[in-house]
Amino acid sequence: MLVHICCSVDSHFFLQKLQRDYPGEKLTGFFYDPNIHPYSEYQLRFLDVQRSCKILGIDLIEGEYDFEAWMIAVRGLENEPEKGARCEVCFDKRFDVSAKKALDLGETKVTTTLLVSPLKSQEQLKRSGDAFYEKYGVEFIAVDYRSGGGTQDQSRVTKEQMLYRQDYCGCIFGLTMQRDQQGRLMDEMFSCVSNKILPASIEERVEMYRDRMQLEDKKVEYKIIKEKFLNYRQFSFKVISGKSEIVPAYALSYSTLPRKKAQGNIEFEFENIHYFSREEIRFVTLEFFNSTCGYEYKTINELIFNQPNINEELKFRNTLTSTNYDLTLIVIIEKIPKTKLTIMLDAKTYEDVREKLIII
Structure with a gap:
């Protein structure tokens, strides 16, 4: 049969x-x-x-x-x-x-x-x-x-x-209708241009389920547990100098901007952190990011298309802020601009649940 x-x-x-x-x-x-x-x-x-x-x-x-x-x-x-x-x-x-x-x-x-x-x-x-x-x-x-x-x-x-x-039938149309009815973000359809594995993504689950099959082959006991956490997805980000010049820039994970747009200037610098005049936004140079984290990125575009994993980004964020719950927009840029800037960021934080593999 x-x-x-x-x-x-x-x-x-x-x-x-x-x-x-x-x-x-x-x-x-x-x-x-x-x-x-x-x-x-x-x-x-x-x-x-x-x-x-x-x-x-x-x-x-x-x-x-x-x-x-x-x-x-x-x-x-x-x-x-x-x-x-x-x-x-x-x-x-x-x-x-x-x-x-x-x-x-x-x-x-x-x-x-x-x-x-x-x-x-x-x-x-x-x-x-x-x-x-x-x-x-x-x-x-x-x-x-x-x-x-x-x-x-x-x-x-x-x-x-x-x-x-799984929590949906399978097809894109059923998924769309279900997420609309639930008022939930359809984050199954998001992926980074760099193929970075995002928290609670399908790709993260694929890795975890492959790991559990290896544990079973080795006769290692394990459990799959669930944990609730604050998830994050970034839809778009742009920094404009003056009226129209696009400045290559990278927004660190868990960066948010309440009104999705801010205009102003960088006012002062303290301990390699440059403070913007609006919305608690902070800038750091690519050179400082490299030296702090041990990376060797030559350009912002290289960073965008070869992003570090989420844990490394959070570790760097923690060196700049005083709380584990910081959602400040942190911008990595090659050179600190002296002109007026327009910053646009569309991103979302939301409650989510992820699976985790533990060895017992």
Whole structure:
């Protein structure tokens, strides 16, 4: 039996039940989910599915990540709600590819772990599955492992196995609507031009889940815990000298500007820190940044495209300020300007939760 897999939270519990109910069947997992976006989220979910299938002793095949073809398939349905017409088209596409994969492998049965997801309509899935049974002759196994306390049992298994519990279905349209309804920043879609790993980002989770697989290979005991913290994302930053000259500059992480724009001059310098006339803004030279941190950046552009990690930036911030909760805009610049400056910064701090790996 070919089992289409969407994520480890659904698949681990679902595959365990299939192994119990179909002991004579060789189960083969098929991870085909071009709807998942961004690609880093796809990598994270596939990574956890690989671990799950390894634990259960199930062969796993990865399908093509043909995201552009998926986008074309759902065109015009971008604003459909969860369980609406877009989801049905999404199921059809994945069933079509899964059914053809089953035929290629000589399988006569196919099913999907989407059946156990409380976010999906089982009736919708059955309609798609039955349609492809008629078309291809591949039987769709429509099992119900949600009823009779199944969802609660699935939650228990997820916690016991420390599976990656994503908080959105997967596609960009569902994510956008969900974050709008929650009034939350859609920080899954942010990444630095330098590929610096941001706090509580998908990339940070990918690294952590890879580390935990290495610990498991070495038989090292660990736990995954959660911690609440103040997160930060910077959308844009610009320093303008005079009326129009753009000055290369870098805003340190956790820099904020209440009204997003300030104009003024640098008034004085004390211990290599240059103080601006407005909004508690401070300037330091690239030379001072290098000498304090042991870096060798030659230009601000080099710094922008090869940023230090967040912990190093916070360490430098702490050398300039008197509190761990400082949100002052700190600007790194090659030379201190003597002209009038216009500073524009759009950034956000917000409460967030991140996962952390601890060895016990």
